[in-house]
Amino acid sequence: MGAQKNEYMLEMSGISKAFPGVKALDNVELKVKPGTVHALLGENGAGKSTLMKILMGIYEADEGTVTFKGKLLRGRRNVRETMDVGISMIHQELASFSQMTIAENIYLNREPGKGLFVDDAQMNQDTIELFERIGMDINPNTKMRDITTAYAQMVEIARAISLNADLIIMDEPTSAITDKEVEMLFNVIRRLRDEGRSIIYITHKMDEIFKIADEITVLRDGQFVGAKPISELDSDQIVSMMVGRQLVQLFPPNEAVPGETVMKVEHLSRKGEFDDISFEVHKGEILGIAGMMGAGRSEIMSAIFGITKPDSGTVTVNGKELSLGQPKEAIEAGMAMLTEDRKGTGLFLGLSVNDNIGMPSLRDFVSKGLLSQTRLNKACEVQIEALRIKTPSGKTVIRGLSGGNQQKALLGRWLYCKPEILIIDEPTRGIDVGAKYEIHKILCDLAKNGTSVIMVSSEMPEVIGISNRVLVVSQGHITGELQREELTQETIMKYAAV
């Protein structure tokens, strides 16, 4: 027993937690050695967040123990206590005070000072030193709203270090930052690890696991599947641990045969976002739009769909020029768009699955001025069936569904409209492996049946896996066009980094 105490920094064992009607965790263990990066893996709903909430003290476990640095932690404790013993969590959605400076954010509620007054100079100096420790140079007086997501994460990490955290939990830290920034983050993580701190790293991205993790723990449906050093595993083994079956192929075959031109974008420009964008879209193809985060891809799509108004340029669908700046007109011209921000601009979280699907098509269910909810429900249930959306019923409020099923519902919304052109931005962000395959399959089937799919994606394997053709965007310009045969990570990167 004595020897084991030193081996692990954190030992969670026999953890079980039930919510009314649901067993969220069943006898789960998680053991983290000091000075390691430990990846916690599992599909959405596998129980990762519940386990982390128990670790942070937000939930109390029904059974099991949490031992940290040899000391048993109480089941009932608050987040403050957890942070005091040396555990900090960096959340996926960062909560910061955008009007305040970096230094103020880090030292909020514990500002160094004399009596009633805050010693700003001291606080700024401390902040600079803190960032030097993670190898970064930063102006402590910068306002939070002026820095990117990646730097906001660094601020969170710096705060964790200033709290003397020995164990830092990172929940999908790379979901919204650029490739370059990922490198920066990884360097910081390696530094922390070398100082003897441990990191619990939650992610969906396979390549990252091999780059940064030392060990992994996999959960599935609230059960502990296994824990192993990364050196003993390859990516197929990890995927099969996560989904419980061997995934034969990561991507479905794309059997689409592109036809004539359906949409022409000519000389589209919007100041500060993109410049002189021209391209064509063919019937029945998947056109991938690749590039780094912030290159202007989503902005181009927003302008085409009419969410924003471009300064100049034209969009022509089937020979008819659109007057830009109105989504309604784009929809009438046969376009549909799924944005990258599902929660922010896609879902009506408080409404039923059916209402979410039917919203743009309400007119189809109106007779004599009244809306027939029965007909709407019937039509939407056909979509639920066809797309295999997992929900107790179409009348269930969509908030309770998993990310993958919410995304499928949004797909169902637009597929009902039978669009000729479907724009989909980051189709599988934050969605687990099994559902990813299904969504790719849906996109391939659409293209095969003659729909033009424009897919913006930061996930290189996805772009290469199912696109017929790829446009690479860099700094607001199209820098390259690649045919299916030419698609490799290297060629895309070559143009993306222009």
Next chain:
Amino acid sequence: MKKDKVRQNIFKKVPNWCGTLVILVLIMIAFGIANGSFLTVKNVMNILRQVSVTGIIGLGMTMVIVTGGIDLSAGSVLAFAGMLVAILAQGGHPAAAVLVGIAVGTGCGIINGTVISLTGIPPFIMTLGMQLCARGAANLVTGGYPVAGLDDSFRVIGGGSLFKFLPIPVIIYAILAIISFFVLQKTAFGKKIYALGCNESAAHLCGVNVKKVRTLVYTYVGFMTGAAAVIITSRVNAGNASVGLNFEFDAIIGAVIGGSSLAGGSGTIIGTIIGALIVGCLDNGLTLLGISAYYQQILKGMLIVISVIVDTYRNKASQRA
């Protein structure tokens, strides 16, 4: 977390407003026991007659609240419209009085809705501005003097009864409630109101004309306010620039007790009607028990805070799922 959702369905089948209905019944039983005259037909009709004015405003208010907005101007707009109604009714033009009253209310609603939609300022600010403007305008009409002694045929609207026991304002309330129920719950427009309150950007991307929907809900509450102005002017048989003080709050309290969330996206007409009846029963019951109006005001203040607290907890609970 996926499989066991079935269990919740038992509760889902019961509409949200049922809980509120139970509270209403309990309140009525309690007052009925405390005072024998509470549950008589005459008194119940009295309650309904009292509730009808703010209740009618509440019908429109529900739609505004479902979009995530609020209308603080209703009470003042009612006073302004009421003054013009009174002048026309006093001059012997009852039909014109009705039309002008509704038109003025609707017009103020159009102004509220248009400015909010076009400029994007918070509804709170716009309707607060309108509250002051309309109250000022109401006083300007006669320089602050009340207008009394209205045309007899006009007085039927607020004071008359059908079959000697069913007050006409209650009949108007019922008709407008049925219309509002259909508009909010059974039309595409109603669905769009919920969509707007849940997620404005998503609604925009679904091709919903967000500005039009928003302008129309304020227009709708304006129309209801105009109708309420006609009824109250007729009932008190006078135009008075200080009438309708805090009426918007009665309408808001009714909607919130009835399950409308001030965050937008939820609320029903049936719930709002039950909420308005609860407020009406409390007003009437407490008066019958001889409790001072000042205490009633304090109680109403507490009631709105408590119902919003309940709403907040309900939201948190549903988000945890």
